Amino acid sequence: MKQEVLPLIIKTHKASPQLQDLDAKQLKQLIVSLAEEVEAGTAKLLKANQKDLALQAPDNPRNDRLLLNEQRISAIAKSIRKVARLQDPTGQVLEKRTLPNGLALSKITVPLGVVGAIYESRPNVTFDIASLCLRSRNACVLKGSSEAANTNKVAADLIKKVLKNHGLSTDLVTLLPPDREVVNEMFTATRYIDVLIPRGSDSLIRYVRQNSLVPVIETGAGVCHVFVESKADLDKAVDIVVNAKTSRPSVCNAADAILIDRKIAAKFIPKLLPEFQKHGVEVFADAASYRIMKGYPHLEKAQPEDFGREFLSLRCAMKIVEGLDEALEHIAKYSTRHSEAIVSEDKKACETFIRKVDAAAVYTNASTRFTDGEEFGLGAEIGISTQKLHARGPFALEKLVTEKWVIRGQGQIR
Numbered sequence: 001m002k003q004e005v006l007p008l009i010i011k012t013h014k015a016s017p018q019l020q021d022l023d024a025k026q027l028k029q030l031i032v033s034l035a036e037e038v039e040a041g042t043a044k045l046l047k048a049n050q051k052d053l054a055l056q057a058p059d060n061p062r063n064d065r066l067l068l069n070e071q072r073i074s075a076i077a078k079s080i081r082k083v084a085r086l087q088d089p090t091g092q093v094l095e096k097r098t099l100p101n102g103l104a105l106s107k108i109t110v111p112l113g114v115v116g117a118i119y120e121s122r123p124n125v126t127f128d129i130a131s132l133c134l135r136s137r138n139a140c141v142l143k144g145s146s147e148a149a150n151t152n153k154v155a156a157d158l159i160k161k162v163l164k165n166h167g168l169s170t171d172l173v174t175l176l177p178p179d180r181e182v183v184n185e186m187f188t189a190t191r192y193i194d195v196l197i198p199r200g201s202d203s204l205i206r207y208v209r210q211n212s213l214v215p216v217i218e219t220g221a222g223v224c225h226v227f228v229e230s231k232a233d234l235d236k237a238v239d240i241v242v243n244a245k246t247s248r249p250s251v252c253n254a255a256d257a258i259l260i261d262r263k264i265a266a267k268f269i270p271k272l273l274p275e276f277q278k279h280g281v282e283v284f285a286d287a288a289s290y291r292i293m294k295g296y297p298h299l300e301k302a303q304p305e306d307f308g309r310e311f312l313s314l315r316c317a318m319k320i321v322e323g324l325d326e327a328l329e330h331i332a333k334y335s336t337r338h339s340e341a342i343v344s345e346d347k348k349a350c351e352t353f354i355r356k357v358d359a360a361a362v363y364t365n366a367s368t369r370f371t372d373g374e375e376f377g378l379g380a381e382i383g384i385s386t387q388k389l390h391a392r393g394p395f396a397l398e399k400l401v402t403e404k405w406v407i408r409g410q411g412q413i414r
Contacts, residue, residue, distance in 0.1 A: 120200030219383025
């Protein structure tokens with residue numbers, strides 16, 4: 001395996017300096033051309049995607065993450081065009097000064113170099129990462145999952161076609177084989193991969209973090225909570241909870257647990273259930289909410305492991321809490337620090353929630369589903385970072401750089 005994979009990684013490393021020679025206009029046109037090629041390749045992508053879907057069980061909840069259709073491909077191209085319009089994050093002067101000895105110092109942003117990414121299911125990620133890396137003058141090494149192998153192969157071919165048409169090395173974007181053993185080669189390629197980004201399940205992220213010798217930026221699993229506080233507008237709360245759970249349940253910013261203040265639980269839950277029933281949401285309820293929900297057709301008694309569980313489907317946990325303090329304690333215990341929301345008309349409660357919840361994105365009176373690079377105006381994203389070093393929240397173009405000190409002298413010695 002090492003003989004097959006390592007040479008591919010080395011080629012990408014050797015090709016990466018080519019991107020430094022492109023001027024701003026050339027770089028933007030490269031990304032625009034990629035969007036155009038995605039649209040032109042719609043039929044090829046759909047055919048490959050159908051092959052991947054045919055290999056999955058029809059009731060697999062991950063199928064929605066795998067699925068491509070014309071609308072989603074159009075959205076991918078639109079997202080890539082947004083990336084093209086964003087400011088080049090490299091070459092920005094962060095600091096500039098002259099020392100007493102005459103040395104002229106400046107600190108500028110530079111590409112990371114070669115970005116390695118390991119991701120599951122979602123084939124749009126191939127385009128997201130490639131476009132963001134190229135736009136920020138980074139080469140990339142991609143390791144997708146076997147479930148999306150056919151789709152990812154066609155996506156990589158389209159990207160390489162664009163690179164070739166622009167006179168660039170096709171090694172700037174490398175799709176590695178989908179075999180699991182490949183990741184171990186990425187873990188040890190410390191001279192050739194500058195940063196490794198896992199995007200997928202909690203088990204994948206934990207495995208990469210524990211085994212990689214290459215520095216890791218986590219894009220974490222999302223166990224997201226919506227807390228309906230005692231002074232919430234209940235109609236607004238129903239809309240927010242339903243959207244957070246059902247608009248796209250297989251993604252990381254979907255709600256996994258609904259916390260409800262005891263003071264309004266008996267009023268709120270009966271308002272919520274008809275909407276949940278329309279979507280077939282299965283609820284794992286604690287004892288207090290279970291009593292109120294008795295008779296709901298998709299009801300289970302919650303087990304301790306259901307809190308802190310990322311469902312990625314039309315399922316969620318529900319718990320009645322004794323006010324804001326207990327909600328904060330519960331979130332602190334079970335949150336993955338991704339996205340957390342409070343619904344309340346009490347400004348003081350909202351501000352306390354913002355101040356005390358430790359998460360990459362904290363919401364008041366809005367759905368957690370907005371945690372997304374494109375929604376935040378950042379273009380595409382590599383993922384949602386839940387760690388605190390370098391990047392947090394939507395990990396997008398602006399964070400695909402590091403810093404370099406440049407010192408210009410006239411013969412000074414120390």
